[in-house]
Amino acid sequence: MTITMGAPAPTKLAERFTASANATDSPVFSNEQFWQWFTEKRRRNGYVVRRIPFAEMSGWDFDPATGNLGHHSGRFFTVEGLQVRTDWQGGWSWAQPIINQPEIGILGLVVKEFDGVLHCLMQAKMEPGNIDTIQLSPTVQATRSNYTGVHKGRPITHIEYFVSRRDSTVLADSLQSEHGTWFLRKRNRNMIVEVTDEVPEHDDFCWLTIGQVHQLLKKDNVVNMDTRSVLSCLPFGAAGYRTDGSAFRSALRNSLSHDQPARHTTTELLSWLTEIKARHELDQRSVPLSSVDRWYRDDNEIAHEDGKHFTIIATEVAAAEREVSQWTQPLLAPTEQGVVGFLARPIDGVLHLLAHARAEAGGRDIVELAPTVQCLPGNYRDEEPGRRPRYLDLIQNAVGQHVYYDSVQSEEGGRFYHADSRYRVVEAPDGFPLETPDEYRWITVHQATDLLQHSNYFNVQARSLIAGLHSGA
């Protein structure tokens, strides 16, 4: 445990983030205090989520003409059908249910210096689909309906730092995509703002260094998806980055530097993506939910006839700590735990991740960069070995020091029910070729964070792993 308070404050942003990442504990709110507070939050702020038949939902109905599921106010989101066709990844055509929620929400993190070290204002937030009730969210997590009052709920605490930008300086601000397999063209605004004035205290919030949050990313289901997404946009400097003498962390530190050699130049990576987008198509056509082939609806769920992918269920939520105290809503429930992983390796001492150019049903622009592997393995249980996801075995079977990072993390609990995945960063085995199939490229971490200043380069699973990397050993 290292407490770095009192060291001279660095001035460049990347160095300031690094100093905060190096601080794995803090006198402002120690790890011990955090766990007391967080355990108490989880204990006291219980809520009950109960599956109910669709007919018992209040305000939610199936449109008689299309079978689409929506709220009678026209707000929140709808579950629709989508017909998809792409000539990428060997060529596929399919139809599926998908969530359409066009408005752009804010995932906003307030940071502030205490004793020269940046701290993040984290919130203990409950979401109905979360496995462990309450998780750690960014300072603000709000749909536009939330913060403009459509929900008619309580005002969003600290929203003013993001909406009116009162007394705050923006450090990062980009639109990033979410779950293209489940959402139609969804994206949220990922913001980091710095505040220098006093921030009002509130019992649902605490100040943690980036290093403290990184330590929490080693735990299962503590740090929520929105926090991981926002953290992935942070550029760290290599200078002074804590390595603890491990070979992995030394290679990670080198991967943060613009001066270290990368397998491909960023121009080459951008050209590869441009080529894919120029040559391939992702045709998306909204269709009535009732017309979606191979999916059925009964009183309790919308499901795939082979039990694959996910179901749409109805739930009733009773909770103390949300905008309104009780409601019913549909949730999307994956059929099993997902597997999400990057193969990684040092190349000339610099950590590289094997990124996959992946087309997803609800994607905005043909492909985004995804982890090496991202799937529900059960979807492929009946497939020939050649049709199973490439590299899945390498991600699943790695053990010991070849596993740089390994934890179970939840997807967004406001729309997804018990949706979790095993997130892993795994060392590529001896003899794994540097030459990659054309759907893959080796990238460094600083190339990734440079691109993350812009929108829609990395999908949300890749962003989760990029955030998690820093807690790897």
Add this chain to the structure above:
Amino acid sequence: MTITMGAPAPTKLAERFTASANATDSPVFSNEQFWQWFTEKRRRNGYVVRRIPFAEMSGWDFDPATGNLGHHSGRFFTVEGLQVRTDWQGGWSWAQPIINQPEIGILGLVVKEFDGVLHCLMQAKMEPGNIDTIQLSPTVQATRSNYTGVHKGRPITHIEYFVSRRDSTVLADSLQSEHGTWFLRKRNRNMIVEVTDEVPEHDDFCWLTIGQVHQLLKKDNVVNMDTRSVLSCLPFGAAGYRTDGSAFRSALRNSLSHDQPARHTTTELLSWLTEIKARHELDQRSVPLSSVDRWYRDDNEIAHEDGKHFTIIATEVAAAEREVSQWTQPLLAPTEQGVVGFLARPIDGVLHLLAHARAEAGGRDIVELAPTVQCLPGNYRDEEPGRRPRYLDLIQNAVGQHVYYDSVQSEEGGRFYHADSRYRVVEAPDGFPLETPDEYRWITVHQATDLLQHSNYFNVQARSLIAGLHSGA
């Protein structure tokens, strides 16, 4: 006239581009040789474009159900209806005809060093809509149908440097938008590749330095839109950039440097764009062309009932130098010459351009950065002064040394008929406020070229002016 051949070759890309921009003439193909060759091309490669009634077009028909105009093969492009609604720029709702051409073409420039200076392989290319018959295009200008043979025309000369990337190194490669007011979500691939091997000679092509092309950008209707678009993606270095002692060029040189102060950080500019996209909507709905309100069709044209905006006409083309020797096609003909201009000024000695966040009917993502002014002035002839485009008078009325750049340039001659605009960069008058309305921001040239490595930040008119800047005095 400066010929810089023989100087030691710079190694960094930005410096190599600068060295080529400084070379305003070249022993490889002198300005005199160019004009001889180009004049001869224009003289010999004449073609006739004749307006015809729609009924005389071959292979093009109006769909009986929708009134959409398309080719019976389903290829090339269609003219459809679009219903648009946005709450940006005060809020607008309208319907209009629009060209839908979903495939992504290549605008590709080959560069190669001669005596240590980069030269661009330029093509004398005819397009049916061009005002002065032949203009100077990039090495390759090809729709996907062109280079995959759908046109059944001749093979595209030099396409192999871009498609199979034979013996070429990519220097820039991004998807950039085109004319959102006339095209539905159109974008093309802007590529620059470097070749070191011998390139086969061809009489339609010549090698020019970037400086020679910049000089040609002072002339009306010589350098075509695709060349301007590709050139705008070039990052120049400030070191050694030719200033000729002019105050404008000194400020331009400082604007190329990452070390000079910018009015806003790039993070602030990106946050401003993110905020607009998160808060505003551009709703685009394809509708039957026959249902578009306030537009009519007769035997010869599709036109607006007030004679505004543009008409869709039918043409017959007879020419020697295109993929097929004779054909008929629709073209979009604007009703008058456009006005496109940046207000510009040095701020602390660094040239800044006043960029406008502009929503266009066929845009891909709510807004892109546009010039300060971009319009057909006649569209506003009956409007109250308060409804005329902001800053139009400043762009139109500037004279003398306050005009940094001024020429008439054509838009894409393959789809647009005699579509030209007066392109100007004009010094903001004394007392013009540094504080801008929220739809505008001051940006430096290096901020622009950094963003131009990515897709869809700048519209095509802004890119034309960014290319033209370097020929300003």
